[in-house]
Amino acid sequence: AQKITQTQPGMFVQEKEAVTLDCTYDTSDPSYGLFWYKQPSSGEMIFLIYQGSYDQQNATEGRYSLNFQKARKSANLVISASQLGDSAMYFCAMRESGTGNQFYFGTGTSLTVIP
Amino acid sequence: ETGVTQTPRHLVMGMTNKKSLKCEQHLGHNAMYWYKQSAKKPLELMFVYSLEERVENNSVPSRFSPECPNSSHLFLHLHTLQPEDSALYLCASSQEKQSSGANVLTFGAGSRLTVL
Numbered sequence: 001a002q003k004i005t006q007t008q009p010g011m012f013v014q015e016k017e018a019v020t021l022d023c024t025y026d027t028s029d030p031s032y033g034l035f036w037y038k039q040p041s042s043g044e045m046i047f048l049i050y051q052g053s054y055d056q057q058n059a060t061e062g063r064y065s066l067n068f069q070k071a072r073k074s075a076n077l078v079i080s081a082s083q084l085g086d087s088a089m090y091f092c093a094m095r096e097s098g099t100g101n102q103f104y105f106g107t108g109t110s111l112t113v114i115p
Numbered sequence: 116e117t118g119v120t121q122t123p124r125h126l127v128m129g130m131t132n133k134k135s136l137k138c139e140q141h142l143g144h145n146a147m148y149w150y151k152q153s154a155k156k157p158l159e160l161m162f163v164y165s166l167e168e169r170v171e172n173n174s175v176p177s178r179f180s181p182e183c184p185n186s187s188h189l190f191l192h193l194h195t196l197q198p199e200d201s202a203l204y205l206c207a208s209s210q211e212k213q214s215s216g217a218n219v220l221t222f223g224a225g226s227r228l229t230v231l
Contacts (some may be wrong), residue, residue, distance in 0.1 A: 045222035105158040
């Protein structure tokens with residue numbers, strides 16, 4: 001079974017609107033971390049936001065927030081007030097505390113912001 | 116220089132060539148990684164070095180050979196590659212903390228490899 005599932009290969013959003021990128025995960029480890037990365041066409045993977053499995057509140061970083069629903073094993077990324085520069089690939093990832101240095105990545109979602 | 120630097124950014128090689136990818140991190144991290152990114156596939160972890168010791172090798176073909184001479188430098192030596200090895204190779208680093216899931220990976224911009 002896939003550890004990280006991103007079901008939206010491509011998404012479009014109007015500039016200044018909010019958009020939600022879906023991510024579900026699969027783990028039996030009680031301690032894990034969830035990450036979102038952005039990859040522009042230049043290639044570099046840029047860290048956006050982190051959520052720990054024991055964190056009580058949803059993580060927020062500026063215009064990024066993570067909608068963490070532990071029982072559903074989902075960790076959706078919400079981008080508010082979209083900007084043209086947000087157009088990129090977005091990857092969800094997970095690291096389990098019990099598996100050392102292994103990060104599991106999803107297949108990504110391509111986001112296009114329309115002017 | 117800051118962050119994680121990868122060279123070359125683009126590489127075209129024949130199947131009989133020998134080449135190397137280089138990665139350098141300026142973050143003081145103690146772990147470095149090589150990932151392979153192919154179209155429409157999740158990132159594949161190839162190698163991990165923690166404190167200069169290889170701790171992960173995910174069944175990567177022997178035509179890929181990593182080298183980590185110190186905590187700041189990581190190489191991927193390439194020899195007799197196949198066309199299916201064409202991909203974006205990403206280097207990353209992290210500061211490993213004990214029993215913590217919050218060890219963020221910091222990536223370089225990648226080396227785009229094309230094997231003819």
